[in-house]
Amino acid sequence: MSEKFSRLSSQLYGFSCKAVDELSEFNGRGVLYVHEKTGLTVYHLETADPENLASFVFRTLPEDDTGVAHILEHTVLCGSQKYPTKDPFLYLAKSSLNTFLNAMTYPDKTVYPVASVVPKDFYNLFRVYADAVFFPLLKPAAFRQEGHRLEWDHQGGLQRSGVVLNEMKGNYSSPESVIYDAVQRSLFDEGPYHFDSGGDPHAIPDITHEGLVKFHQKHYHPSYCLVFLYGNLPVRQALKILSREVLPSFQIRPLPEPFPLQKRRQERxxxxxxxxxxxxxxxxxxxxxxxxxxxxxxxxxxxxxxxxxxxxxxxxxxxxxxxxxxxxxxxxxxxxxxxxxxxxxxxxxxxxxxxxxxxxxxxxxxxxxxxxxxxxxxxxxxxxxxxxxxxxxxxxxxxxxxxxxxxxxxxxxxxxxxxxxxxxxxxxxxxxxxxxxxxxxxxxxxxxxxxxxxxxxxxxxxxDPAVFQQDEELEKEQLAELRMKLTEAEIEQLKIEQEEVRQFQELPDSPQAVATLPSLTLRDIPRKVDIPVSSWETQQPFPFWVHETFTNEIAYADVGFDLSHLTPDDWLVLPFWLRCLDSLGTKELSYDLLARQLALHTGGFSARATADRPLGHRPEERRLWMRFRMLDEKIENAFDLIETLLKTLAWQNESRLKELLLEMVNDWNSSLVPRGHVFASYRSAAGFSPSTQITELTGGLSQLDFLNTLDLTPPGVSRLSQQCENLTQRILSTSQAVGGVTGNRNAINRMLKRFQSWPELFSERHLSNLVEFPHFSSVQTRRNIPSTVGFHSLTLPASRLGEVGHEAELVLGHLLQTGVLWEEIRMKGGAYGVFASQSSLEGLITLATFRDPREQESFAAFRYGLEFYRDHPLEQQDLSNAILGAISGDLTPRSPSERGFLGLQRSLLGITDGLRQQKRDRMKDLKPKDIRKAAERLIASWDQGAKFSLVPQTGDKGVPPVEVQAR
Ligand SMILES: [Zn+2]
Missing domain, CATH: 3.30.830.10 (Metalloenzyme, LuxS/M16 peptidase-like)
Incomplete structure (x- = not known):
């Protein structure tokens, strides 16, 4: 056992080894270290996983609803002693090879995790995070940017802004969050869980900068910090960094107060x-x-x-x-x-x-x-x-x-x-x-x-439909009252503070400050892309993609049924059909007994539909993907069960259909605000191809509208049941199907043998042609939603994988999201997020904002962002950083089943290993002029773009609809 792991030492850089755990459950070993002088505690879980993770964890019990723990979580990442730039977090997001980088505030703790598969990168991330949590600058301007601030609006009145404030306003716009909050508060009369650690928008303005600094001093101390290290790297280097670079200035503190438990009540x-x-x-x-x-x-x-x-x-x-x-x-x-x-x-x-x-x-x-x-x-x-x-x-x-x-x-x-x-x-x-x-x-x-x-x-x-309006009116009144009471001196002070925030946001970091940040070079990027060994192995009874690999005795089966003959109306019904597949029950098994059988014999059964435009001259790929996994010893039972399920779906069970329908309608309606940016971007992209249209029909506002107009009376449900049954006949056919199997050779052969009988299982369908889609058209480019913040999206035509310039656009997208747009829309505009996402198959780029209080300014910022990268040549180092950041997503390790399925999909979509390697090589060779050209191309395609906005119901009604030709 011990040979798999690094050598143990009882003393390392001032840390004493306190416990060694052989953890066969994880194929790993855990070692506990405590730093003698400061009490900092480290747990190292060593495994063979190349994706190493480090996390700092602090107990941060809230004492009010100001969200101080949450604002601190944000502000800690805005510059530290050793890395005094205004946003080291953003720098790491932009220019590291991280596979995870974030910070989270829980009801009782704050967690700072980083992960990477590249050791040099991992230690860079670890160093910056260590300095951030223990030595943050916590500048007043950073606090106002991330927490809350008062600003003069155009009419000389006051308004409040701040990243956390808007984030939490968005949170309180979701009914589910409100209910969850009420449940938690109702059980805890006192103590930390009575408060919202994220911050209640009404209480957030009560926290001051001094309060923030005090909270940091109280909780962020090595004696109260837990560090978790995970992965295949030995612990030595991380302990050395902590001991030499972080801990010398600290002394041990007494233990914190015991956790206050809730006193039990005797009455409901x-x-x-x-x-x-x-x-x-x-x-x-x-x-x-x-x-x-x-x-x-x-x-x-x-x-x-x-x-x-x-x-x-x-x-x-x-x-x-x-x-x-x-x-x-x-x-x-x-x-x-x-x-x-x-x-x-x-x-x-x-x-x-x-x-x-x-x-x-x-x-x-x-x-x-x-x-x-x-x-x-x-x-x-x-x-x-x-x-x-x-x-x-x-x-x-x-x-x-x-x-x-x-x-x-x-x-x-x-x-x-x-x-x-x-x-x-x-x-x-x-x-x-x-x-x-x-x-x-x-x-x-x-x-x-x-x-x-x-x-x-x-x-x-x-x-209560008026709850927003009341809130907003109350805030307006309070601000107006505040405005009246301000003395000359206070007005002056506010102006100074606003100017400080503006300077903090707009003045670039000094070259000396930027030079402190650790960086990688393009040579640190793995040269070769990951290529799973898998291939098409048989055509019988339909083509099968085979991925033979070690899976710890679990077998994976995928079947892709052809959907090219479905009409737009069919696609609208499909999500509900999918919802029913494992939840409706069969003629013999009611749905609860079916769920039990599925859990006993399989490790999961799922299905989803996809529509993609492959590279080259292949026809569109529209498929229903059905996936199931099972222990090797259960292959026969699992196939028996799945086959019976598919043959005997109980579409006649209309009372169950109605239950599922109601649940689905509710889920979709409550997902509108939390996923507003997804709805907006599906809609702005919908007009560009049949595939993007299908994505919108099945996952966007069209689906939401379809669900909300369904007839729930008995005749309506009966009609839907017939539609679904009819759809089943037309979907479940092995003509033009493809399959994939992952596992060891024995399991693969057994699964392929079982699939031999599948053509007889379903009725034969004649080959059908791809259904042409009518051009998606909608003149509407905005819609009101019940929220206090909005979501805006713009889609532009761009290039596809393999085309010259594609890699430059990927890097430009990364630059926009983490650079100019981040500054304009998040830092200055107060939105919670901004995204640039590319579809390499469709050849589209979509820019979208999340929980965004402004509309026209954000669209203007999109344009400004592109012009900025056209007019400002990049430094070579900035370009290298952006390339690293853009590539990092491709480095996340994949499980055996994911590798098998990805191989199959890439083969169908024409994404060859050669093209993937070419993309990696071209990315590393990009020059600053390539980025400029990419920006020029996207600006040239501006008029062919499409916009869509979800705007607050209570928002500024005076804003006219955005004048764009909807596609
Ligand atoms: Zn946050």
């Missing part, structure tokens, strides 16, 4: 709240319980399995609620919240009127008491445990460090050992043993933590 409570929504909506109700301390590992595992059995796919409580017809569907707040010290179990339902809330509550409690007395079906519990075991066995890649970080932090932060925090297999085995002995573990937990636990609340949420 009712809490009422409002969320932004229309009057026609009935509302949402939720029941939430405060259960056990997260440190009681075995109980929490039982609760996790129980939650899945009650609320997962086909879960008992979910099914009972839907069948009772008490509401529309489960609210996304339902589930077990394990990111808190004391774990919360909630079940919520959308579409329940407030006056029926107590009946609904009584129904839930009655149901629970039935299961508490009679027990839960053994097979259901086994199915949930089987899916846990499957995910432990499966090899994954990309983001493993992040996944372990999240699991580790849940309890390491509260004093558990890292080993206890990480392992699962032993506890799962104990649970299986208890279950096979017939011990009533689940009944006991159900009784103790839910049924007989008085610390619970009934949360009643009513929609």
């Amino acid at each position: 409570r009712i809490v009422e709240t409002v969320y932004p929504g229309s009057e026609e909506e009935p509302g949402t109700v939720a029941l939430a319980w405060l259960t056990e301390d997260i440190l009681d590992f075995q109980t929490i595992l039982v609760l996790e399995v129980l939650t899945e059995a009650l609320l997962g796919d086909g879960g008992l409580l979910q099914k009972a609620l839907l069948e009772a017809g008490l509401g529309e569907d489960l609210s996304p707040v339902s589930g077990l919240e394990t990111d808190l010290r004391e774990v919360v179990f909630s079940v919520g339902m959308r579409g329940v009127p407030a006056e029926q809330a107590t009946q609904w509550e009584a129904f839930v409690l009655d149901q629970l008491s039935v299961w508490a007395h009679e027990g839960l079906p053994q097979e259901l519990l086994e199915a949930v445990i089987a899916s846990y075991e499957f995910s432990l066995r499966e090899l994954r890649a990309g983001g493993m460090g992040l996944r372990y970080l999240r699991r580790l932090m849940r309890t390491w932060l509260h004093g558990a050992s890292p080993r206890d925090s990480l392992i699962i297999a032993e506890r799962l085995q104990l649970l299986k043993d208890q279950l096979s002995q017939g011990l009533p573990v689940f009944q006991q937990v159900l009784k103790k933590y839910l049924l007989e636990n008085p610390h619970r609340t009934l949360v009643i949420c009513r929609p």
Whole structure:
């Protein structure tokens, strides 16, 4: 075992080794180090994974709703002692080969993770983050930019701005966030979880710069810091950096106060709240319980399995609620919240009127008491445990460090050992043993933590269409009042502060400051692209792409059914058809029993539809991709089950169809604001090709509108059922299908053998031609949405993969997103985000903003961005940095199943390994003039572009619609 890992030392750079854990579950070894002089604690999980991760973690318990922890998380990354530029984070995002770079504020902690597959890059990221968290400059201007500030508007009035302020306004525009917040506050009367660590927009203006600095001094100290290191690099170098560059100036501090636990109540409570929504909506109700301390590992595992059995796919409580017809569907707040010290179990339902809330509550409690007395079906519990075991066995890649970080932090932060925090297999085995002995573990937990636990609340949420307007009017009034009260001196002071922010944003960093940042060279980019060994191996019964590789005895099957004959109307129905595929049930198995069988015999079954325009002269690829995975020993069972499922879908079950439909309509409506930028960009791109149009029909506003106009009366549902059944006949046919299999040779042969009988399984379909799409046209270029912030998108024609200039456009897109547009739209404009995304197959570039308070200014900034890179020649170093940043996304490691599927897709779409290598080579050879030419080309195509905006309902109504010819 020990040969796989680096040599252990009991002392390293002032760190003492405190524990060594052999972690066979992870094929790894964990070693705990503590720095003697400062108490800084490091846990190193060494595995064979080349994607190394490092994270700094601080306990940041909020004491109010100002969001100080969140604003600090942002501001810490705006310059530090050793790296005094205004935005080292942005620099790293722009110019490193990171596979992950971010910072997150949780209800009780702040986490700073970085990851890379290139060692030199990894240490660069680690150094900059280490200096940022312990020695940030926290300039007042940075605080105002990221947190909140007052500004003069054009009429001489005051307005408030700030990145976190707008981010949280967006957050509070989503009904789900409002309900989630109400649930959490209702269970915690006091202590950190009573407050919103992200910041309540009403309270954010209360935090001052001094308050921010104090919060940093209190919490960001090595004695209170946990560092997690993960991957295949030995620990030595990271400890050396910490010991020499970070820790010399610190002394150990006494332990922080113990975590304040919530005092348990003896009576249930009712809490009422409002969320932004229309009057026609009935509302949402939720029941939430405060259960056990997260440190009681075995109980929490039982609760996790129980939650899945009650609320997962086909879960008992979910099914009972839907069948009772008490509401529309489960609210996304339902589930077990394990990111808190004391774990919360909630079940919520959308579409329940407030006056029926107590009946609904009584129904839930009655149901629970039935299961508490009679027990839960053994097979259901086994199915949930089987899916846990499957995910432990499966090899994954990309983001493993992040996944372990999240699991580790849940309890390491509260004093558990890292080993206890990480392992699962032993506890799962104990649970299986208890279950096979017939011990009533689940009944006991159900009784103790839910049924007989008085610390619970009934949360009643009513929609209120005026909630934004009231908020905005209140803010306006307060600002006007403030404006009246300002003295001359205060006005002067405000002007000075505004000028400071402007200078901070507009003055470029000095060359000396920029020179402090560590950089890579183009030679650090891996020369060769990753090429999985896989190929077309057989044409029988249809062409199969075969990827033979080690998969830890898991087999993967993909089937791509041809969809070229579907009409636009078919495509509109398709997302619902897909939703039903694994959730409708079959003629023999109701959907909950089907879900159980799927969990017992497969590791997952999923389907999605894609439309792509391949390179070269191939016809468009429109496919339904069906994927399933299974343990090698379950191949026969899994195929039996999937084949029966596809043959006997229960389209006649109209009551279930209606349940699924209501759930889907609700999910889509509530995704509009959180994913506004996606809706806007699908729409702005929709007119460019049949494929982009299909993407919009199935994933954009057209789909949303389609769902909202569906007839939910019995005749309407009946018609839809017939449409779906008809679609099934036309989709499920192996003519023109393709397949892919990944696994060891034996598993591959067994899967191919099973596929031999698939042509007989389905009716024969005559070859059909590609359905031509009518040109997408819409004169509408804006739409109102219920939100306080907007989303704007512009799509321009660009080049495709393989065409000269394509690589320059990719780098230009990266420069825009992280350079000029970031400055103009995020820093100055106060939007939360701006994106440049390219479709290498379509030959399109889309620029889009996220949670954006301004509209015309943002479109003007898009244009300005392109002109900027046309008129300002790049320095060679800036270009190299941008190339590195643009390539980093291609370096994320892939799991065996992803590599197999990617190979298949690339082959169908004409993306050869030669083209991929050519792209890598051309990227590295780019010259500054290539970027200028790319900007010129995009400016030249400006008039062929298309815009789309989602704008706040309460926004400035005086703005005329953007005058663009919609395509
Ligand atoms: Zn944030």
